Amino acid sequence: MEHRTHERYRPGGSQLSRDHGPVGLAIEWSPRGVVAYDARTRSTIVGEDIASMGLSGREAVLALSRRGVFVRTTRVPNASPAEVRAILMMQAGELFPLPTIDLAWDFVLTDDISDEGRLAVLAAVPSADLRRALDAATAAGIRVKAAVPLAFGSTLIAHDLGLSDAAVVERSEDGTSVDVIANGVLRASRATPPSAPLDLEVPRALQLAGVESAPAVAAGGALLTNATRETEHTALRAIAEAPLDRLKLRVELPEAVAARVTAAARRSVRTALMAAVVAGLLAVFVALEFSDAAAAAQAARSKSNARLQRLRNEEKKVNAERARYATMKESLDLAFAPPQKISEVVAVTTVSVPTGTWLKNLTIERGRPLSLRGTARNESLVADLVRRLDKNPESRFRDVQITNASNTLVNKVPVTDFVLTAFPVGNLPFVARTGASRGR
Numbered sequence: 001m002e003h004r005t006h007e008r009y010r011p012g013g014s015q016l017s018r019d020h021g022p023v024g025l026a027i028e029w030s031p032r033g034v035v036a037y038d039a040r041t042r043s044t045i046v047g048e049d050i051a052s053m054g055l056s057g058r059e060a061v062l063a064l065s066r067r068g069v070f071v072r073t074t075r076v077p078n079a080s081p082a083e084v085r086a087i088l089m090m091q092a093g094e095l096f097p098l099p100t101i102d103l104a105w106d107f108v109l110t111d112d113i114s115d116e117g118r119l120a121v122l123a124a125v126p127s128a129d130l131r132r133a134l135d136a137a138t139a140a141g142i143r144v145k146a147a148v149p150l151a152f153g154s155t156l157i158a159h160d161l162g163l164s165d166a167a168v169v170e171r172s173e174d175g176t177s178v179d180v181i182a183n184g185v186l187r188a189s190r191a192t193p194p195s196a197p198l199d200l201e202v203p204r205a206l207q208l209a210g211v212e213s214a215p216a217v218a219a220g221g222a223l224l225t226n227a228t229r230e231t232e233h234t235a236l237r238a239i240a241e242a243p244l245d246r247l248k249l250r251v252e253l254p255e256a257v258a259a260r261v262t263a264a265a266r267r268s269v270r271t272a273l274m275a276a277v278v279a280g281l282l283a284v285f286v287a288l289e290f291s292d293a294a295a296a297a298q299a300a301r302s303k304s305n306a307r308l309q310r311l312r313n314e315e316k317k318v319n320a321e322r323a324r325y326a327t328m329k330e331s332l333d334l335a336f337a338p339p340q341k342i343s344e345v346v347a348v349t350t351v352s353v354p355t356g357t358w359l360k361n362l363t364i365e366r367g368r369p370l371s372l373r374g375t376a377r378n379e380s381l382v383a384d385l386v387r388r389l390d391k392n393p394e395s396r397f398r399d400v401q402i403t404n405a406s407n408t409l410v411n412k413v414p415v416t417d418f419v420l421t422a423f424p425v426g427n428l429p430f431v432a433r434t435g436a437s438r439g440r
Helices: 081-095 127-139 152-160 198-209 235-241 254-289 291-336 342-352 379-390
Strands: 002-006 025-030 033-038 043-047 059-064 070-076 103-114 117-126 143-149 166-172 175-182 185-192 216-219 229-231 357-363 370-376 397-410 413-424
Touching: 025 127, 025 235, 033 235, 059 127, 059 235, 070 081, 070 185, 081 103, 081 117, 103 127, 117 127, 117 185, 127 143, 143 152, 152 166, 152 175, 152 185, 152 216, 152 235, 166 198, 175 198, 185 198, 342 357, 342 370, 342 379, 357 379, 370 379, 379 397, 379 413
Parallel strands: 025 059, 059 143, 166 216, 216 229
Antiparallel strands: 002 043, 025 033, 033 043, 070 117, 103 117, 166 175, 175 185, 357 370, 370 413, 397 413
């Protein structure tokens, strides 16, 4: 026995495509009953089993009931999908209440990457239930294009509403469901009895998913007092009208996965063997046809290598000469830059003396350090004089240092006697710099 509800066709609806477009028919299967949505007729069909729906000869997407699907999240290394699948095959037994061998499962990798790894969302269904559903569809003359969790349709609803985060609430004859979507990915799915208070179930589902808050969406005519958005679409309809390439999370029987992997491996082996044969034949052909050209190329290569070696030797000579000139230039810069006369050295020195400082003696000889003796009101003025000489804008001095300083009294006034030395830069003859000098 079946029941059909029809919706008025609206122009511009989904166009069915055999390859990448919408399949146009989605069947929600559970051991308790079957519901189908037909995009051709815009109708929802409720029946006891698939065979009673009169859909023989059609292609369909099998939507697995929320009550029979487990949804989990876990962190995995940021690796390729094939590598992640191998890792999850070892971990799936810890995430689900059934052994891995008894599950049909799939996963999607999210863009959520942290120090702990990349977030993966897994969905699993007992293999026995999926096998019963596929057998029932085959017996009814229906070709199943993909098997997906029904809750995945809520991600399509949220995306079509422009929401990356949402709590999609939907009522059915079987009860109420709350699907939590975060960053466009299904994070949790919760099925509750029809009498469960939605005002409490939505926060529980968000807490289960680890999501603080999300807009509530009332789907399929669900009555939700605090709904942010409403839509007449159901998850089943969204799956029926979605292109196949949007149905990323598809569960498969373990034997189907093994057969697909084996077939892919065989194709890879055949491709590798064919490539090896072609490469071998090509190598023989090239060896036979172009042996003379290979010999000529070898001779040209030898000639080029000899020329390249000569150029490298010349380059070494040029680099050695350049290094010699660089050393010579450094010595000349040390001797002549900046060029300054003894009179200029005296002038710059006296101008640099701060107020409150008196010079007693200034000794300067060409090619030797400058010696200053004087008295200052305090030690800070002596330090100021050293700074002015050392930080001269024209870099006229180097190796400025205090060689002697002592505090004394002059007419009962405390003063500091000092002796400092500095080398006038660019003042021949050459004098090697000390370890305290500044590189220029």
